[in-house]
Amino acid sequence: MSDTSAFPQQGRDSDDLLAELKERQNKDLNWREGRVFSYVYDAGPEAMALLKDAFNMYLTENGLDPTTFPSAMELEKDVLRMAIELMNGGEEAEGTFTSGGTESLLLSVKTARDYARENKPEISLPELLLPETAHASFFKACHYFDVKPVVIPVDPVSFTADPVAMAEAVTANTIMMVASAPSYAHGVIDPIRELGEIALKHDLLFHVDCCVGGMYLPFANELGFDTGDFDLSVPGVTQISMDFHKLGYAAKGASAILYKHGQLMRRHQYFAWSGWSGYSVINPTVMSTKSAGPVAACWAIMNKLGKQGYLDLVQKTQSASEEIRSAIADIPQLKLLGDSKMNLLAFSSDKIDVFKLAERMKKRNWYIQPQFAFGASPANIHLTISHGNLAGFREFLSDLRACVAELDTDDAQTAMVDLPEEIAALFENPSPQLFSDLAAMFGGDGTEAPENMDEVNNLLNAMPHQIRDQLITEFVNRMFST
Template sequence: MTDVLARLRELRSGDLPTHGGRTLAYVYDSGLSEVDEIAAAAHALASSANGLDPTAFPSLLRMENDLVARAAGLLGGTPDTVGTVTSGGTESCLLAVLAARDARPDVASPSIVLPETAHAAFHKAAHLFGVRKIVVPVDPDTFRADPAAMAAAIDDSTVLVVASAPSYAHGVVDPISEIAAAASARGVRMHVDACIGGWVLPYFAKLGADLPPFDFRVPGVTSISVDLHKYAYCAKGVSVLLHASAELRRTHFFASAAWPGYTMLNPTLQSTRSGGPLAAAWAVVHHLGEDGYLKLASRAREAVERIRAGVAGIPGLRVLGDPVSTLVAFTGSDGFDLFTVADEMKARGWYVQPQFAHGTSPLNLHLTVTAANHGSEPEFLADLAASVEAARAEGPVRVDPDVAAFVAALDPETLTAEQFGGLLAAAGLTGGDGLPERMAPINALLAAAPEPLRERLLVEFLGALYTPSPQ
């Protein structure tokens, strides 16, 4: 066993750090070591239990109801509010769309209305469930959804309207009240994606932040998603999908007696569900409590305010929109390349997330700030300023114009796997040990590719990554 664990530690040594606040994407660190210890112990106690049958494992049922009640209390729920614990934000969003679609069997070609800043999980839901997407442009300056445009997009085929609190890309809260009123006037469900903000914005409000209403206190809001593995600082993957009533939730449940085995009955997309993540989340939420979360929110709020102000003070950088949560996106001037800034930050021990240009949103770098960033803001900002200067000295990353023109003319629908393999090799996306330390040239080439081609290139790259080496 010792040898196996040593090998595991060796494998993990090549990963981005999950603690210490130096990875500003993908992970959410409270900075409290006992939180990890409690989560690990609780996970071990319940990992062999199976959420497939709540009558066989009533402890899991109790813990799930406890977590749902806590989330509902935080987000303006009523005695009628119900919920389901899922594996993450994407599953919660998928189920919100599924419930809305299946509640309207009378609609032959159902659609969902969403701002262009809505999470890609809703695009995935539309793809999986055969629902049409009506994507509405947002305000080009604030990146918030446009209520009038959203209202105009609702028609007789609309089964769900979506808004964010906050949107991932820019950290801004959409005008939920106005959008919910428009949806309610047409008798359409309204989902608030609060996967990131749902467990931290209420505490920001208690700390004095002036925030627009976004939860069940807003008339017309019918469902809310909130991830516990984000700012509840629980182990991955645990999210909660809340519905305003049991009737609204019922249509994402699944039952089948049409086979000779047990009658399958599932509240989520999964059947077997380990009790480990659920128990870990339950333990962390009860351990931290109201006071613990308020303190963590205060630390995160101070960190994000300092970082936002510091970013705005670096010549050539500009914060996008008016982020009110824990997410900050910033773009740069033409004097340097942001992809190079990301590489320079990684060389200094920080991971910041590049976001490609889309619509009116320019190429930018994205920061997910947590309580663990509190206290390290001066070091982060000094390294960011140094990275900008290094990128300025290095000059822009240039893609050969002929290569860019060639890539732009490619049709992803007609290319063969072999041709994609050649493109991936030319881009340096060979996977495994072939992935270079400096990603700026690769990202510059991907940025030059039309979005459908970029998607296909990255799918092929993913396939190459998930190909076992010969044993």
């Protein structure tokens, strides 16, 4: 640690501090020009200004105690009523406003575990049944709550859950099934109705992960697009998660977990404790103290846009997404994965290295998201198209065609599948030194990402995911070293 104190001895001028923040922000991806196909959802400057104003109004109000800040609770109830209506929850449905999709999924798994403890006490080793395309946060929930994930391969062409395989995997220990609407990686919707029938037959809870689709699919469905069945009206579906800070264009973090039979289910996610010398704690979510800013901003944007506003956004985004899908399908070196019906898609290639393609596009100031191979899904590129991408998507397609042509001409090769022998040998006896050895091969100590990530991504892509996870953990751990 440096001898220089990290804590300032004297305060600084506000303008100076804001200027420094702005300077640091210049290092980030330029999402404001619609060149980032992930992470950021922008409904335009007027909507963004409203979000900031509403968030700041409730920046200090604490969602921990609804008796002290009842307006925060009322805003949450308003948002949840809108969400339940969108998800066709009916009169018995209840929910909770959360900080994001991960927290919603954590709470759903915790609820399923505790519901099973009360209603199926014979289960001592609870299992969660999920397709291999299910979001990583379900595995995080299993890790946190001591639930065994049972992973089922998906259809290798459509990348949707296989109802027959899911049904065959049900055991006496299964407490809940999972499906996606859509799955993040490929943007495809699992056969929710067929899976719901399995859940009913075996008396299982059934969670539909609608985090990315919750503020999109209901409007797409109303516009006549083919979304299939996905919401709480489907027999067998007992709970559903949906994010407002994605395609609801709310401020981060804003999500919800909804239960079809709210009073019966929701109490299992709560934590209460008065067995100490302080104030009584009752937490509906993982967090205790939390700013009411996100729920205020969420309430504001949903009321600002209204149903017609979201219908307009979805119509424009669907039109652009269809044009992007069609254009990618016409590029002979690329192949669309699955049959996405909405604004998420993935494409791979057996002609060029998709990780190199991501780097070429980054040099043209476009961010597209590389995804590693897993199961039947090859290494690929993911795109989430939202309103913020609409103005420049044709320029994006032009640059994509150009980068694909460059790679096909310059150094045509596909993503690495097998590790080079000298690197594979390092995995024979994995040790904490492994990460340092690999980082040194790229001329660094692993505290900063290389300027070009394609070589690193190719190595990671060829590794067993368990080792890849260890290396990524060590990298992020070093990045945050102070």
